[in-house]
Amino acid sequence: xxxxxxxxxxxxxxxxxxxxxxxxxxxxxxxxxxxxxxxxxxxxxxxxxxxxxxxxxxxxxxxxxxxxxxxxxxxxxxxxxxxxxxxxxxxxxxxxxxxxxxxxxxxxxxxxxxxxxxxxxxxxxxxxxxxxxxxxxxxxxxxxxxxxxxxxxxxxxxxxxxxxxxxxxxxxxxxxxxxxxxxxxxxxxxxxxxxxxxxxxxxxxxxxxxxxxxxxxxxxxxxxxxxxxxxxxxxxxxxxxxxxxxxxxxxxxxxxxxxxxxxxxxxxxxxxxxxxxxxxxxxxxxxxxxxxxxxxxxxxxxxxxxxxx
Amino acid sequence: xxxxxxxxxxxxxxxxxxxxxxxxxxxxxxxxxxxxxxxxxxxxxxxxxxxxxxxxxxxxxxxxxxxxxxxxxxxxxxxxxxxxxxxxxxxxxxxxxxxxxxxxxxxxxxxxxxxxxxxxxxxxxxxxxxxxxxxxxxxxxxxxxxxxxxxxxxxxxxxxxxxxxxxxxxxxxxxxxxxxxxxxxxxxxxxxxxxxxxxxxxxxxxxxxxxxxxxxxxxxxxxxxxxxxxxxxxxxxxxxxxxxxxxxxxxxxxxxxxxxxxxxxxxxxxxxxxxxxxxxxxxxxxxxxxxxxxxxxxxxxxxxxxxx
Numbered sequence: 290x291x292x293x294x295x296x297x298x299x300x301x302x303x304x305x306x307x308x309x310x311x312x313x314x315x316x317x318x319x320x321x322x323x324x325x326x327x328x329x330x331x332x333x334x335x336x337x338x339x340x341x342x343x344x345x346x347x348x349x350x351x352x353x354x355x356x357x358x359x360x361x362x363x364x365x366x367x368x369x370x371x372x373x374x375x376x377x378x379x380x381x382x383x384x385x386x387x388x389x390x391x392x393x394x395x396x397x398x399x400x401x402x403x404x405x406x407x408x409x410x411x412x413x414x415x416x417x418x419x420x421x422x423x424x425x426x427x428x429x430x431x432x433x434x435x436x437x438x439x440x441x442x443x444x445x446x447x448x449x450x451x452x453x454x455x456x457x458x459x460x461x462x463x464x465x466x467x468x469x470x471x472x473x474x475x476x477x478x479x480x481x482x483x484x485x486x487x488x489x490x491x492x493x494x495x496x497x498x499x500x501x502x503x504x505x506x507x508x509x510x511x512x513x514x515x516x517x518x519x520x521x522x523x524x525x526x527x528x529x530x531x532x533x534x535x536x537x538x539x540x541x542x543x544x545x546x547x548x549x550x551x552x553x554x555x556x557x558x559x560x561x562x563x564x565x566x567x568x569x570x571x572x573x574x575x576x577x578x579x580x581x582x583x584x585x586x587x588x589x590x591x592x593x594x595x596x597x598x
Numbered sequence: 599x600x601x602x603x604x605x606x607x608x609x610x611x612x613x614x615x616x617x618x619x620x621x622x623x624x625x626x627x628x629x630x631x632x633x634x635x636x637x638x639x640x641x642x643x644x645x646x647x648x649x650x651x652x653x654x655x656x657x658x659x660x661x662x663x664x665x666x667x668x669x670x671x672x673x674x675x676x677x678x679x680x681x682x683x684x685x686x687x688x689x690x691x692x693x694x695x696x697x698x699x700x701x702x703x704x705x706x707x708x709x710x711x712x713x714x715x716x717x718x719x720x721x722x723x724x725x726x727x728x729x730x731x732x733x734x735x736x737x738x739x740x741x742x743x744x745x746x747x748x749x750x751x752x753x754x755x756x757x758x759x760x761x762x763x764x765x766x767x768x769x770x771x772x773x774x775x776x777x778x779x780x781x782x783x784x785x786x787x788x789x790x791x792x793x794x795x796x797x798x799x800x801x802x803x804x805x806x807x808x809x810x811x812x813x814x815x816x817x818x819x820x821x822x823x824x825x826x827x828x829x830x831x832x833x834x835x836x837x838x839x840x841x842x843x844x845x846x847x848x849x850x851x852x853x854x855x856x857x858x859x860x861x862x863x864x865x866x867x868x869x870x871x872x873x874x875x876x877x878x879x880x881x882x883x884x885x886x887x888x889x890x891x892x893x894x895x896x897x898x899x900x901x902x903x904x905x906x
Contacts, residue, residue: 330706333689333690333706334706334707336685336686336689337686337689337690337706337712340682340686340716340778341712341715341716343775344715344716344718344719344775344779345715345718346741347730347731347734347741347775348718348730350734350741351730362739363738363739365744366739366740366741366744367741367744367745367748408613408614408617409614411610411611411613411614412610412611412614412615414610415606415607415610415611419603419606419607421603421604421607427611427615430618430623431618434618434622434623436828436832436888436889436892437626437885437888438832438835438836438861438881438884438885438888439836439837440836440837440840440861440864440865440881440884441626441629441864441878441881441882441884441885442622442625442626442629443625443864443865443868444625444629444632444639444864444868444874444877444878444881445624445625445628445629445632445878446621446625447639447868447869448639449620449621449624449625449628450621464617464621465621467617468617468618468620468621468622469621469622471614471617471618471622472618472622475614499602499606500602500603500606501606501609501610504610525721528723529722529723529724529725529726530723531723531724531725531837531840531841532837532840532841535844536865536869546723547723547725547726548725550725550726550729551725551729551845554729554732554845563733567733570726570729570730573723573726574722574726577721577722577723578718578721578722580721581717581718581721582714585714588717588721589713589717589783592720592780593780593783593784593787
């Protein structure tokens with residue numbers, strides 16, 4: 290990542306003597322090439338700026354709309370709000386039950402994130418470090434889950450969860466989230482545990498630590514960078530999950546944020562409260578965006594790490 | 599390391615594997631079994647019907663439509679998304695003006711900023727993105743048409759999602775919008791690991807930037823591009839396309855089934871129409887399409903691995 294940042298400014302201020310000893314190939318480059326570079330520079334900036342605007346504009350439009358009243362939303366979609374209608378936000382938070390959806394999401398994601406990391410790292414550690422019959426089979430069983438269309442399993446899964454009496458419950462949703470997060474988590478962490486040195490664990494074992502203790506006190510702390518990456522990946526995936534709760538969690542009081550917003554879109558459509566709906570949308574968007582901007586480097590690493598392996 | 603090894607292995611694997619088997623593996627096996635029954639999902643009684651569901655599927659016009667749309671998603675979305683992402687990533691990393699004393703090949707100024715902004719949609723839920731664009735596409739009060747009016751294109755006011763011939767493309771555009779950033783960042787990281795000497799050598803030989811891209815950047819990035827291709831295709835066939843189509847298009851499934859994709863059709867048959875067995879049949883077809891897609895991309899993309 291570091292090498293792609295804007296290069297450091299050239300040391301031009303240090304005087305002419307420096308540029309004389311500068312034997313960089315550009316000195317010998319034909320003059321026409323410089324022109325090509327300049328044209329390309331303008332062109333590439335142009336294209337990049339246009340896409341940046343296309344990414345940001347819908348988000349800005351949503352934030353703007355969330356502060357407007359209904360009549361100006363319909364009358365002039367692009368105008369600035371006449372004043373900041375914070376009442377939209379209050380309405381969305383209390384009347385439209387955004388607070389409840391937030392709480393449900395926090396509970397579900399909190400529980401399933403911890404569960405995914407603990408269970409995923411346990412399975413991955415065993416698969417990465419121990420030889421036993423069926424090791425490869427179990428590994429490919431987990432990894433195969435990454436490429437299967439989840440919707441196929443969802444039809445029977447609905448009835449499996451129903452028979453266990455866990456339909457429309459928070460803990461039922463947590464268990465299902467964990468199960469569907471395991472394939473990538475096991476895949477990623479198995480590769481990660483393989484890269485860790487074996488000598489430390491062996492030393493601990495010689496000193497009389499049990500396998501379990503070695504894992505929790507030695508290996509897990511060593512695996513922290515991997516756990517953070519895969520944790521961020523799972524956090525975003527579970528926070529943004531839409532398909533699983535849509536099928537397994539239809540009780541209005543138990544809905545998570547994404548479902549709640551879609552529900553809101555349908556019901557506010559009837560009530561005509563568009564401003565409240567936009568406030569709800571922005572409310573759901575901003576925490577994740579803010580967290581991304583703060584933890585930008587970790588988030589990017591966490592999300593791209595799997596694909597680069 | 600042998601002491602108590604097997605007890606430890608079993609103890610550590612039992613819970614994760616049990617959970618995974620119960621909620622993932624078992625339903626997958628069941629759904630293939632159910633596709634040979636007449637199970638409605640509403641009552642516990644069902645009997646085997648052989649290949650009846652499969653023959654019914656082959657005669658189902660809506661199934662063929664959904665298959666067509668899903669195939670279009672799997673072909674168009676990766677091409678457009680990865681094409682755009684490669685272009686942007688190349689511009690960000692190689693498109694910069696040459697600065698005296700700096701490296702021969704340099705990124706544009708503010709490359710870090712572009713990467714941060716492009717990644718925004720990736721952290722948002724596809725459900726939120728879909729809702730946002732459903733409003734933006736609104737023909738009367740949406741952001742897009744009022745923008746067109748604003749720049750004087752009053753005559754150009756498409757119905758977007760309401761137009762059967764446009765709706766599918768509108769949905770695909772949203773998926774492109776939300777996934778390009780991820781691949782830009784992914785490819786940028788890949789491009790950064792290509793040694794600068796290769797670019798320097800190419801520039802000394804007087805090679806144009808386009809040739810540099812096709813002869814140096816792309817071949818050295820091929821593995822990443824290929825796995826990105828499979829990843830995007832699986833998303834386009836599965837969860838992402840479900841959310842956008844279900845949330846954005848009326849019906850859902852669009853006017854005249856114009857946006858129905860396979861994954862949505864499975865959902866509707868199982869949870870709306872009470873035809874669980876038939877739904878799993880379509881699901882099996884979706885599984886076949888997904889695996890075939892991955893196999894074809896891996897096969898077509900196979901070439902000698904370049905070491906650098």
